[in-house]
Amino acid sequence: MGRSPCCDKVGLKKGPWTPEEDQKLLAYIEEHGHGSWRALPAKAGLQRCGKSCRLRWTNYLRPDIKRGKFSIQEEQTIIQLHALLGNRWSAIATHLPKRTDNEIKNYWNTHLKKRLAKMGIDPVTHKPKTDAILSNDGQSKHAANLSHMAQWESARLEAEARLVRQSKLRSSSFHNPLASPEFSSPSSPLNKPALVPPGPPRCLDILKAWNGVWTKPNDDQAGTSAGGAAASVTGLAGDLESPTSTLSYSENAPQMSSNGIGDSSTAYIEFVGNSSGSCEGGMMKEEGEEDWKGIDNSMSFTSGLQDMAITVDNTHNSAWTGEFTDLLLSSSGGGDRSFCEGCGESDNGDASGSAGSGDASHDYLEDNKNYWNSILNLVDSSPSDSPMF
């Protein structure tokens, strides 16, 4: 059976695109839209595979692509979303307007991954590489709950990405308003994001739907999802199961390091803190260091915890904050704890500052709180000109 190759490889050109080829492709799409990618090369007079044309267009020629250096915000977004989603570059790209998944993937592999690795953080798990297995059962449950929440968030973002894709399909021929009707969508998210009618971000609708799951007035369910997490956060070990969950403690739960402060969130927060100019972390000299030095002033989520929580509360509906965020906030007594304090605990990446302290568990919870709020804030504050809205 086997499927036929997407195109006849014989006689087709491969490798770098020439300006002439770019021009042909651009001119054709501007006039006709891409239509069927498979048929496009012949119509456009290109000796290329349709797939190659699509890639060239989506990753390079598209007019709505922003090229050049990634901003600190973008870097932070990538890191945080990667912590949630893993290598789901397309989903991550939906939160980075004008950046392609390919570009994000490349940037991660060439810059961010190395940067994390140098700091002793596993870029895959976003945890310190020296993590030891959790011995405290309650903490392990708590870690699993966070993992569970990450799953939900991941699923939500994936759903968003799917919506974006569907939306793009609906307005597939965004580029040429003069061409066939299918190319005349004025609200094309890619071509004219500014023309998208104002209104609540679509992700909030998804959040509502999601909240429907989270806020079902079912005590049992609450006990096994949000409530279970909250219970765990406060030290009550409640089993947490979800029909959609395929994760297990041993494989996926964030783990407390042997010195007691190094779960995934801690790792991330330390990373951010260390990167700020006010911390004396002895960071490696690297490209972009100057940018990172300014992070305290430039990044919204480096502000105090309360600010982040308020942002979340004000923007998401009450069910959202009541169930998801509150359970994150319910545990610890809350004072503001700057990211830089975290970095102070982890100079040189060994995270030894508060080791052995009786507050290790508190620090752990605190870090998780910061971490998840920062992610919520990040997701919540997706730029309004994002193609997905």
Place this chain on the structure above:
DNA sequence: AAGCTATTCAACCGCCCCATC
């Protein structure tokens, strides 16, 4: 200046998902 190594990133490849027939 030349040679070597490291880094970057555009492009390719193979697989998967989904819509259509």
Place this chain on the structure above:
DNA sequence: AGATGGGGCGGTTGAATAGCT
């Protein structure tokens, strides 16, 4: 329900470039 085709995604490659000796 299963086959097929189109498109998308993530992993990987390799040419170009930068940096170092």
